[in-house]
Amino acid sequence: MKPQTIIAANWKMNMTNTDAAAFAREFKRIYKGQGDVKTVICAPYTSLSVLTAEFKGTGIYVGAQNMYYEEKGTFTGEISCAMLADIGVTYVILGHSERRAKFGETDENVNKKVHAALSNGLTPIICVGETLEQRNAGITAEWVMGQVRSALTGVDAAGAARCVIAYEPIWAISKGAVLSGDKSLVATSETANDACGGIHNVLKDLYGADTADKITIQYGGSMDGINCTDLLAQSYISGGLIGGASLNAENFSEIVRKAQELNVPKGVY
Ligand code: PGA
Numbered sequence: 001m002k003p004q005t006i007i008a009a010n011w012k013m014n015m016t017n018t019d020a021a022a023f024a025r026e027f028k029r030i031y032k033g034q035g036d037v038k039t040v041i042c043a044p045y046t047s048l049s050v051l052t053a054e055f056k057g058t059g060i061y062v063g064a065q066n067m068y069y070e071e072k073g074t075f076t077g078e079i080s081c082a083m084l085a086d087i088g089v090t091y092v093i094l095g096h097s098e099r100r101a102k103f104g105e106t107d108e109n110v111n112k113k114v115h116a117a118l119s120n121g122l123t124p125i126i127c128v129g130e131t132l133e134q135r136n137a138g139i140t141a142e143w144v145m146g147q148v149r150s151a152l153t154g155v156d157a158a159g160a161a162r163c164v165i166a167y168e169p170i171w172a173i174s175k176g177a178v179l180s181g182d183k184s185l186v187a188t189s190e191t192a193n194d195a196c197g198g199i200h201n202v203l204k205d206l207y208g209a210d211t212a213d214k215i216t217i218q219y220g221g222s223m224d225g226i227n228c229t230d231l232l233a234q235s236y237i238s239g240g241l242i243g244g245a246s247l248n249a250e251n252f253s254e255i256v257r258k259a260q261e262l263n264v265p266k267g268v269y
Contacts (some may be wrong), residue, residue, distance in 0.1 A: 003216045006239040008040040009246030020047035024054035026249035037259045052088035063091030069116035081120035097170045106253035107150040118159045125164045126151045127150040132134045132171035145202045157207040164216045166241040172221030192219045220236035
């Protein structure tokens, strides 16, 4: 069996509180309950309370896009795990490439955040991925595996089984996928699956097959309602972390719906 399919929206710095409430109402209208597929909306901090209230009792989960690992104190501008958990947030994106590249997020910080998230009952969505230069230099596997190992340093098998890994090749993020017409900018399903298979192998190496088989590996990088079918059909891809195509309730719902259609047992790895 593949691990739990998880389709997560990453709104990034988009959507005001008003927009978020409108999205939630529209999404609830369209969303029919998506069977075994878990749906998560990772929104800006300002909209999290509104979303947890709107989605209460619907089976739709809410996530943050970052947090700080300390419990409380003199960390102006930061948000703790307890603050997120207290308002009903259950997921948190950690180590997104935009945070690594634009806000100095390090492997060491990501690891501390993973520990803090797990101790507070949050599910970390740990993002890893290579630049185009790294891919062209042939070091994708080494780089991505290194990111996975460092994010999970000191995490035991029970903790790892609660994590989600998002493979997001940096060169494929925000390219608008099929809609842009330039497919060369987007990872092919095979390329994405190769990298996700490599991640699965590292997890197996670290924790054994039983644990590795439980860990959802998402693909992120211009997944949309068209290319999701191919991507999600791959053996090692069990979900998506979706930016641009998640900002519209109809578009995002299409991905969730297609994931559900595909979500039939495909046998073991
Ligand atoms: P994208 O973003 O779907 O717009 O490429 C994905 C992400 O960065 O999480």
